[in-house]
Amino acid sequence: MKEVIKYFDCFAGIGGFHCGAQKINSDNYTFEHVAYCEVETNAQKVYEVACNAKNIQKINDVRDIATKKNPGGIKVKDFDMLFAGFPCQSFSNVGYRKGFDDPRGQLFFYILDMLDYYKPKYFVLENVQKIHTIKGGNLLGEMKQALKEIGDGYILHTWDLMASDYGLPQKRNRIFFCGIRKDLAEELDIEEPEKVDLSKAKYPTTWHLLEKGNVDSKHYIPAGSRKTILTKPSNWQGDVNIDNSIARPLTATMSKWHRANQDNYFSISYIKGMNPYERPEVDIESEPIRRITPLEGFRLQGFPDKYADIASQLKISYSAQYKLIGNALPVDLAYAVIKHFLDSYLEYNK
Ligand SMILES: C[S@@+](CC[C@H](N)C(=O)[O-])C[C@H]1O[C@@H](n2cnc3c(N)ncnc32)[C@H](O)[C@@H]1O
Known part of the structure; x- marks a missing residue:
């Protein structure tokens, strides 16, 4: 029997994570899209049609979601996996590298609050690589530590990946944080997803x-x-x-x-x-x-x-x-990361 993984697409944008997950074809697991959260009206409109999300739970603002700190908030439908490409303005050059001191950087704490309250089995988060250089790398260290310790604890893998290594002719770097709840698996020593030969991709250039x-x-x-x-x-x-x-x-x-x-x-x-x-x-x-x-x-x-x-x-x-x-998050990167992460752990734990 395939495991059905219900996912909540947070900071959904136009659905990079959703499209990546939907492309995966596995013998071990399948996906069910249960909810999404996105504050921007144009993104919501496109997402609703392109991701077939009319009948999916929609939450506008992540700050309205029920957590321990916000018990009266909107309860997200039961989910096993959290996707979140949290806003990166505060972490990128244009945001003056304020990191956590910027209110947009604070949105990371809402992710922690959700992991603490809903305790999903898995998460995949995504951000800009500039995060490495904020506070001399300390910010990234603090984020990783927090993600490992939150809720019942998570095994964490982080990868820095370039879109052109995964089938798209674009030099776009992203950092990914992949977590699996500690009680579900032994920690594996897994490398980043295997690279794709761009010359064999749909669009080589x-x-x-x-x-x-x-x-x-x-x-x-x-x-x-x-x-x-x-x-x-x-x-x-x-x-x-x-x-x-x-x-x-x-x-x-x-x-x-x-x-x-x-x-x-x-x-x-x-x-x-x-x-x-x-x-x-x-x-x-x-x-x-x-x-x-x-x-x-x-x-x-x-x-x-x-x-x-x-x-x-x-x-x-x-x-x-x-x-x-x-x-947006490049779909091919989302696909490679989610697939590699789940294939590694779900194959191993069979
Ligand atoms: C980096 S983008 C994520 C893009 C997405 N992964 C995609 O593939 O299109 C961050 C998204 O978070 C949304 N956002 C910003 N603040 C938010 C909030 N308070 N609640 C919900 N969404 C928010 C932005 O509108 C933006 O679409």
């Missing part, structure tokens, strides 16, 4: 997922901004290369026309060319150059193409779509 036909003219760099975006000021280090076969990490603010060293831009010569691995000669004065479209963004994060249709049917603006995409 950005070129493979770029729309080859006409796209909305709004996606082309406006004439007045070309110089600032595409040329490197003399006092700058780093590259402003466009036409990268492996994309830079997608950002939530990519509608703001960042400089080329912070974002992803592609020339018509590359898009229409025949060599995905080589940058063509481009006249940056005159050649049309564009940002990625929302469909390409969803693909770069591993979401199925239906996401772009759903977002446009819901009349979600481009900038709001980029925000959802840029905040």
Whole structure:
């Protein structure tokens, strides 16, 4: 008999964890989606349709969930596994590395409170790798310790993984925290999930997922901004290369026309060319150059193409779509982590 793992998708966004879990096909276990929590309206709308969540328990704000500290709160339906890609603004560069002192960093404590109260069998949490450098690494140490000790105690594994090692042409690093309740297993010495050969993936490079036909003219760099975006000021280090076969990490603010060293831009010569691995000669004065479209963004994060249709049917603006995409967890990373973690423990404990 397969174990049915009921999961609660917290800080659900547009469902990176959900899509990753749903792709897993195991002889030992299967999943049941029981609840999700997400505060942002656009994310809720997309999630509800794309993740078929109309009849799933929905909680808007994690701070309203019942825990020991909030006994009158909303009780989450019975669940075995917690997924949580908790907001990372306070941990990333843009958040000034305030860590726990920032109210958004405090959301981590709600995860601890939930683990303490509901005592799920398993959890997988995700965050930005910058967490390593906050307070000289002490913050990460404190988080790991807390996750091991909370509730009845958990066996904890943490992995730093790059999306391009797991089937997506994007340089996106994430740290994962995987826990299994101590009473359920002996601690295993498990390595990170086995890497995937990108050349055999659905989209081996950005070129493979770029729309080859006409796209909305709004996606082309406006004439007045070309110089600032595409040329490197003399006092700058780093590259402003466009036409990268492996994309830079997608950002939530990519509608703001960042400089080329912070974002992803592609020339018509590359898009229409025949060599995905080589940058063509481009006249940056005159050649049309564009940002990625929302469909390409969803693909770069591993979401199925239906996401772009759903977002446009819901009349979600481009900038709001980029925000959802840029905040998302790559589906292929979620898939690799959840599968490897559960396969290791559920196989071993059979
Ligand atoms: C890093 S994103 C997670 C993205 C998600 N894993 C995905 O694949 O799209 C964090 C999410 O937490 C949501 N969030 C922020 N504060 C929240 C709160 N107080 N309660 C519930 N969700 C919250 C944000 O709106 C955002 O969608």
